[in-house]
Amino acid sequence: MSLDMFVINGGNRLKGEVTVKSAKNAVLPMMCASIIPSEGEVVLRNVPNISDIRTMISLLEYMGAKVEFNKKTGLLKIDPTEVEEKPAPYNLVRKMRASFMIMGAMLAKYGKAKVSQPGGCAIGARPVNWHLMNFERMGAIIREEHGYLEVKFPENVSGRTLYFDRPSHTGTENVMMAAVLAEGTTKIINAATDPEVVDFARFLTAMGARIKGTGGPEIVIEGVNKLRAADHTPIGDRLEAGTYLFASLITRGSITVSGIEAENLAIPLIKMRDMGADVGTSPGKIELSMDGNPRATNFTTAVFPGFPTDLQPIAMAALTLSEGTGFIRETIFENRFLHVMEMIRLGANIVVNADRATITGVDRLTGAEIMASDIRAGAALALEGLAAEGTTELLRVYHIDRGYDNFEKNLQALGADIKRVDQFDWNRSQ
Secondary structure, eight states, X not given: OOOEEEEEEOXXXXXXXXXXXXXXXXXXXXXXXXXXXXXXXXXXXXXXXXXXXXXXXXXXXXXXXXXXXXXXXXXXXXXXXXXXXXXXXXXXXXXXGGGGGHHXXXXXXXXXXXXXXXXXXXSSOOOSHHHHHHHHHTTOEXXXXXXXXXXXXXXXXXXXXXXXXXXXXXXXHHHHHHHTTSBSEEEEETOOOOHHHHHHHHHHXXXXXXXXXXXXXXXXXXXXXXXXXXXXXXXXXXXXXXXXXXXXXXXXXXXXXXXXXXXXXXXXXXXXXHTTOEEEEETTEEEEEOOSOOBOOOEEBOSTTSBOGGGHHHHHXXXXXXBSEEEEEOOSOTTTTTTHHHHHHTTOEEEEETTEEEEEOOXXXXXXXXXXXXXXXXXXXXXXXXXXXXXXXXXXXXXXXXXXXXXXXXXXHTTOEEEEEEHHHHHHXX
């Protein structure tokens, strides 16, 4: 595990242009689905060089896939010809929740799968029971033993009507994979409508799947006999784009984010305008400029198309320097306020009561030593450091590395005073 940290000297206004990579939440399920074909080479483009992608590469290689990844160009090639049916081990699956989606791919390819219980960020319970309940509805027999889940389909699995109590991003994608080769018609009711799910369906369709209805609450899948390899460029990462746009807002900057469609950030852009930002959009680009302090506003996280929970810590960072008092209600995860105590160390005025945070803007933040607890909390704390007076030392940046490619370099190119240093070397030099 990396012991790198960020040293940030705040006060610079961000200016310039940054281009986002493909969305990791689209790429990861595509990487899982790439093992379903029996031959050919799957190609994914503009893939971010982040630790979650590298973890998934390790998992695919463990399963027998041949993987080539050009970290500079983002070109990822996956040859599934020699993939074997074997357990997905704890040491890989524990690192991120998305790795559990290998189960849907294995069920499609072999009719059975053995996968360790997943891990990931400590932001609250994200049970996989919704995935398993739908596999059971498809006729699967499930056993749990020694921390592993074993799922086995009947010899001729047939399409069924499936259902989620609440839309689940990874659950929808996992079930989609399991159903693409099932006989007959599978309906997924109350499916996730996220842009990444829509793009995942495009990818599966390019591989030969027959899928309709993505982007709405009901997805219909007509089973096919096999999938083939495909060449696909996933959509831009809306969470990465949202992070840089809020960075411009909190530093009173003026930036352009390329590689992203505004429709995928509709609600966050409305909220940024509510806070006083001047936001302009064009195909593949979003521009944001900010003069003066942000205005306080309220946020409630919700499944797409609502305000994304992954941008909640980042919106909170902007609210800490706003004029007035804003409220955030977190409806997705019960433990996603771990960053609050770190923000308070920088001088923020935040009070948390259950699923609601009250943020009263302060005149200034001051640098301090703080630490990241998850991907988005880490990014949010970095943004606060950019706006704080003095020096901020942000520890545990390996969390940020899970979701952002060249995070500090992109910020440097926009004018931020931020550098990555070894924690031990930095402490010895002080």
